[in-house]
Amino acid sequence: MAxxxxxxxxxxxxxxxxxxxxxxxARALVLEADGKRLIDGLDLxxxxxxxxxxxxxxxAGKSLLLxxxxxxxxxxxxxxxxxxxxxxxxxxxxxxxxxxxxxxLRRSVAANVEFVLKLDGRNEPRRxxxxxxxxxLAAHADQPARLLSGGEKQRLALAxxxxxxxxxxxxxxxxxxxxxxxxxxxxxxxxxxxxxxxxVVFVTHDIGQARRLGGEVVFMHKGRVCEQRxxxxxxxxxxxxxxxxxLAGRLVL
Amino acid sequence: MQDFAEAFRLAFxxxxxxxxxxxxxxxxxxxxxxSAVAISCLVALPVGAALAIGRFPGRGALVxxxxxxxxxxxxxxxxxxxxxxxxxxxxxxxxxxxTPSAMIIAQSVLITPIVxxxxxxxxxxxxxxxxxxxxxxxxxxxxxxxALLWDARYSLLTVALAGFGRAIAEVGxxxxxxGNIAHLTRVMTTAIALETSKGDLALALALxxxxxxxxxxxxxxxxxxxxxxxxxxxx
Numbered sequence: 001m002a003x004x005x006x007x008x009x010x011x012x013x014x015x016x017x018x019x020x021x022x023x024x025x026a027r028a029l030v031l032e033a034d035g036k037r038l039i040d041g042l043d044l045x046x047x048x049x050x051x052x053x054x055x056x057x058x059x060a061g062k063s064l065l066l067x068x069x070x071x072x073x074x075x076x077x078x079x080x081x082x083x084x085x086x087x088x089x090x091x092x093x094x095x096x097x098x099x100x101x102x103x104x105l106r107r108s109v110a111a112n113v114e115f116v117l118k119l120d121g122r123n124e125p126r127r128x129x130x131x132x133x134x135x136x137l138a139a140h141a142d143q144p145a146r147l148l149s150g151g152e153k154q155r156l157a158l159a160x161x162x163x164x165x166x167x168x169x170x171x172x173x174x175x176x177x178x179x180x181x182x183x184x185x186x187x188x189x190x191x192x193x194x195x196x197x198x199x200v201v202f203v204t205h206d207i208g209q210a211r212r213l214g215g216e217v218v219f220m221h222k223g224r225v226c227e228q229r230x231x232x233x234x235x236x237x238x239x240x241x242x243x244x245x246x247l248a249g250r251l252v253l
Numbered sequence: 254m255q256d257f258a259e260a261f262r263l264a265f266x267x268x269x270x271x272x273x274x275x276x277x278x279x280x281x282x283x284x285x286x287x288s289a290v291a292i293s294c295l296v297a298l299p300v301g302a303a304l305a306i307g308r309f310p311g312r313g314a315l316v317x318x319x320x321x322x323x324x325x326x327x328x329x330x331x332x333x334x335x336x337x338x339x340x341x342x343x344x345x346x347x348x349x350x351x352t353p354s355a356m357i358i359a360q361s362v363l364i365t366p367i368v369x370x371x372x373x374x375x376x377x378x379x380x381x382x383x384x385x386x387x388x389x390x391x392x393x394x395x396x397x398x399x400a401l402l403w404d405a406r407y408s409l410l411t412v413a414l415a416g417f418g419r420a421i422a423e424v425g426x427x428x429x430x431x432g433n434i435a436h437l438t439r440v441m442t443t444a445i446a447l448e449t450s451k452g453d454l455a456l457a458l459a460l461x462x463x464x465x466x467x468x469x470x471x472x473x474x475x476x477x478x479x480x481x482x483x484x485x486x487x488x
Contacts, residue, residue, distance in 0.1 A: 072388055089391045096389070103386040106404040115400070116390060164390070 021082045021094055021167050022199060023047045024069065029078035031064055031223070038064055039075065040223035046201070051194050051215030053231065054203045057252045060220040062203045063100070066170045069201070070097050082168075096166035100173045102157035104145040109137055109156055112145050116163040128163075135159045135189055151182025158189055168199045175209065187212060207247060211235055219243045221252060260458030267459055279463060282440040285353055285427070286420040289360035290368075294413055297365045301372030302398040306380050316373065322366030327359075331429030334359040338430065351432040356440070359426035364416040371412040376401045379408075407482040414475045418468060 024046040031039035039061050046052055054062045067073045069080055071087025082091050105112050113131055117123040132138045135155040140148065145156055154174050161169060171190060175183040187209065194200045194215075204210055210217060210231060217234040219226045219242070226240040238244045245252045267275045304316060336342050338350045338358070349355045379401055387397050402409065424442035431438035433447060441464045448457035 070389065072385060092389065093391050099385070099389075103382055105383075105400065119390060119392060119396065 019083060021091065022049070024080070024082055024168075026065075026069065026080045027078055029065075029068060029080065030076045031061075031068060031073070032076045038223055039068065041078070042220075042224055044218065044225055044228070046199065049194065049197055049199050051190070051213050052199070052201045053210045053213050053215060053217045054201060054220065055205070055207075055210055055217055055246070056220035056226075057246060058205075059222075061223040062220055063172050064223075065220065066097065066172050066201065066203060070095055070170055072097075093164075094166060095168040095170065096161035096164040097170040098154070098157045098161050098172065098174050100176055102153045104148075104153060104156060107145060108142050109145050109148065110141040112156055112160050113163045116160050120164065131159050131163050134162065134192070136185060149182075151178045151185075154178060154182065155185060155189070158186060162189070162193060166198055168201065169193055171200065171202045173203050173205070175204065175206070183209070207235075219246070221246075257458065259455040260462060263455050264459035264462040268463065275460075275463065277436065278439055278441055278444050278460070279467070281353060281438075282421060282442075282464075283467070285356045285440060286360060286417055288357045289364060289420045290413055290417045292357065292361040293365040293368045293416055294409075296361075297367075297369035297416075298372050298402055298409065299398065301369040302376045302402055304369070304373045305376035306384075306394065306397055306401070316370075319366055319370045319373065323370050325363055325366060327363055327423040327425030328429065330363045331359055331426035334362060334426065334430050350430060351434060351438060353431070353438060355430040356427040356438060359430045360420040360423065363423060363426055364419050367419055368412055368416040371415055372409055375405050375408045375412060379405050407479050410475050410479060414472060417471060421464070421468060 024044070026042060026044040029039050029042040029044075030037065042061075042065065044065075054065065056062050064073070068075055069087070071080075071089075071092050080087050085091055105115060107115070110128055110132065113128045114123055117127060129138060129141070132141055135158055137152060137155055137159060140152065145153070148156060158171070158174065169190070171186075174190075175186050178186065190200050190202060190213070202213055204213075214231050216228060217231050218228045219234070219238070219240065221240075221242040226242050227234065227238065229239070234243070235247070238247055242252050266272075304312065304319070334355065335350065337344045338347065338355050339345055340350075349358070380397075383397075383401065383404075387400075392400070422442065424446055427433075427438070427440055428443045428446065431440070431443065433439050433443040439447075441460050445457045445460045445464070448454070448460065
């Protein structure tokens with residue numbers, strides 16, 4: 001009851017910036033579209049800053065879940081609460097998301113990062129250079145963003161997300177089509193963000209990557225969470241049939 | 254055929270000799286039409302952008318109206334501006350009738366819906382690409398409009414070009430509010446109409462050739478700028 005009272009519109013969150021966003025609690029989350037139930041009564045709790053790897057077969061609802069948690073779409077029913085506060089613009093400003101297909105502004109690499117720094121009133125050239133350096137794009141600062149390779153584009157999208165200094169970072173299959181070197185750079189940047197205290201939620205299909213990222217694994221199937229366990233325990237002995245099939249490379253039905 | 258041959262000979266003669274009358278007409282045409290394009294862009298680009306990203310009741314009707322206004326008949330625009338600027342009209346005190354300013358106003362009114370409607374389409378396409386990212390970043394509407402206008406700037410040049418094409422080629426509005434007064438409000442299209450009515454088809458055709466040459470030159474310059482931008486992946 002006390003929690004229900006605390007859940008509000010998000011107004012005043014800026015004033016409570018020192019209040020952590022975690023824990024996240026999603027309860028009985030449902031998302032329907034065209035008569036289909038895409039997220040089906042999902043429950044999820046994220047409590048600490050450990051890396052959370054979101055796994056599951058295609059169509060499991062991983063990307064939709066990220067969008068629901070980030071407040072980009074509203075659930076049909078159910079509730080998302082960040083430390084008791086519903087997703088709102090004020091909450092979203094404390095988060096950042098990197099999409100599977102990065103959308104870059106038609107500007108230079110540096111201007112893409114500066115756009116976010118300006119939005120947040122923190123546009124210092126040194127800060128921009130540091131962020132680009134962190135994803136090894138400093139040498140490309142003046143290049144048009146759209147001329148970058150796929151891996152560089154994704155690193156720039158990550159750099160732009162990091163420019164927000166987010167408390168929660170959603171990464172939606174950021175390495176889906178990248179070569180090993182670019183993948184390693186993204187993973188390293190995500191781990192650095194985690195070490196700096198950012199909660200990272202990383203969506204991937206790559207089992208090797210999920211093992212490397214560590215933390216906890218949330219395994220989804222048909223819009224529900226099948227299991228949520230520490231990565232090591234999950235990979236050693238998956239509990240659900242769906243996770244076992246997935247890890248064995250069998251079609252998950 | 255003889256008229257065409259004579260027209261080309263006369264046109265080249267006029268251009269090569271730097272005919273003062275021709276230059277005066279060409280310069281006034283460019284001044285009026287480019288001013289109208291600049292004014293309409295100032296108004297229409299933000300309006301187009303707001304319509305592209307705004308979601309409000311009646312938006313669909315407004316977009317349909319804007320699209321319909323792209324086909325505004327120049328003579329109707331000329332008549333309305335004439336009524337506004339005539340001594341009995343609400344803006345008669347400005348004493349602008351039969352001046353280049355009146356022609357700029359008429360052309361601005363004529364092309365603003367064109368620029369706004371085309372800009373809306375260009376910016377809406379770009380917004381479809383940016384919208385989710387902007388929502389994720391909580392970009393305020395004003396900043397989003399500015400960013401969309403800036404990032405679509407080379408595509409919007411083509412939009413402005415469409416407005417310029419309409420303005421420089423129209424005759425109905427400027428002849429009503431400008432009066433086609435020699436050395437004051439005579440532009441290429443009104444001069445062509447006048448010379449045709451006088452039967453001087455060669456001079457009329459010569460002016461037409463100059464008009465088309467200007468249109469091609471401006472278009473080529475804009476397209477070259479666009480392709481340069483595309484080469485650098487900003488377009």
